[in-house]
Amino acid sequence: MSTSPAHSAPDRPDPFGEAELRCAAEKLWEAVSCGDEYAAYGVVLGAHDEGADGESLLLDVIGTVQRRVGEEWAANRMSVAREHAATAVNDRVIAALAARRTPATGRGRAGRITVACVDGEWHALPARLLAEVLRLRGWHVDHLGAQVSTAHLIGHVHRTGPDAVALSGSLATRLPAAHAALTSCQAVGVPVLVGGAAFGDDGRYARLLGADAWAPDGRAAADLLARGPLEPPLTGRQPVDDLPHLVDQEYTMVRRDSSRLVRAALAGLEGPLPAVRSSGDRRRPHTAEDLGHIVDFLVVALYMDCEELFTRFLTWTAGILTARGVPGAFLTPALDVLGTELKEFPRAGRLINHARQALNDSAVRAARSGSGVLR
Known part of the structure; x- marks a missing residue:
């Protein structure tokens, strides 16, 4: 799932304003673009100490910087090696921020969800961001990471019985694999939420593939899930039913x-x-x-x-x-x-x-x- 620019949710406190978040994002960019992991920790954890909430730091600071990493690579202003290094730093900063979260007594009160990347999809950071946001919102999250085969995903679903599966995909070439995964989940009665660039800017490919829900970014995905459980899918569908x-x-x-x-x-x-x-x-x-x-x-x-x-x-x-x-x-x-x-x-x-x-x-x-x- 991709991330989006900052915006205020009506029920979300915002002690750390948008200007401060933009400043933190700029400082984090300076740190990750030169691979300075410890400076990156200082920026994000320091902002957390000053009152920034975890969700804003995840989506509006780390997520914003990660999008910039991709843009700089595309413009040939950042090498593949530097892009990988920057992504690795961001991933470790997410882990450091997550380690500060106090285990909540209401963990899992919102339900249980499996978050995974489509088979062959190695861009794992958007899914990681979504997983951490959902944990902050009270979900019991099983985050399976990058390149999850359909067989392994379904095996996990059978063992854990999640309320939903969230599939992330950045590469459109993985859409056939995404289709196999979501129809397999639906066949056992588990609804699937999808997101990421692979599914189109407006979710057009999510609709073509018969996904139960689509979200344009991590916050929208969390908001959608917060509004209530996804409808159980119709079972017995085959790929050719969606794509005759x-x-x-x-x-x-x-x-x-x-x-x-x-x-x-x-x-x-x-x-x-x-x-x-x-x-x-x-x-x-x-x-x-x-x-x-x-x-x-x-x-x-x-x-x-x-x-x-x-x-x-x-x-x-x-x-x-x-x-x-x-x-x-x-x-x-x-x-x-x-x-x-x-x-x-x-x-x-x-x-x-x-x-x-x-x-x-x-x-x-x-x-x-x-x-x-x-x-």
Whole structure:
């Protein structure tokens, strides 16, 4: 679950105002951006001593800083290593803040909930933030962490009998796994709340997958759960009931063929991009990795039957490459190769054509503005 900017809840005391929270967030950013764990402890625990409540520190300070970490990485102002270090510091600060919580006599009074990341999802901090907020609000929380397989999740649900499961996902490529997890939970009568960037800015993919509830951020999720128990789900649903287009088998066949498609796309780029022919070219492994992501997003777009999902990823990738000074000229030729390879698949062809047009339109706009998004 992602986090949101500060806002006042009518029944939540706010002894530490928004200005102070913004100041604490700026100080925490200075600490985590250079990996200074002890300074980070000082900022958050010091603010707690001065009257900031735990929920605000979790969501409006630590959560705000973590979003900034992601933005700085995307803009190529923070390396992957620094991004990982900053995230690790934030995770340890959460633990230090949680250690200050006095065990409440009413622990579990709100009910029991399982919080987990979708199988294959390694962005665990949003789920951790939600788990701590729910604990502060009186829930008995079983936080299972990152990359929880559906089998392990269901085994845990059978053992503990939670009132609900909260699933977190940041990567849209994990939506099929999320669908399997939530339908499995619902099959045993446990409702599922989902959140995170993977489910769309407005929860559109949560609705398509039949989730019982969706929340845009951690505070909204906690507020939703506080209003009362989620309705028990209807049992007996299958993925194809939510996504009837899956009967055409395009998703299954393209997914099985994904490795070959990546190799074909890489080979097909050797003509328009001679540098790709050189096995010694340092960009070749990165190009192959980028092609793998493109095919992965094509596969999940087929699963969801959503043009926007695939197109947004391609235009986002173009921006990321531009920020890193890497030519994005391979994107359109790669789509051409994939279109040829998948000419017998009408839905895949539609997705590819839509993305190709969006990239071309983006290139035209960039050329007119002189910014050069695709070079």
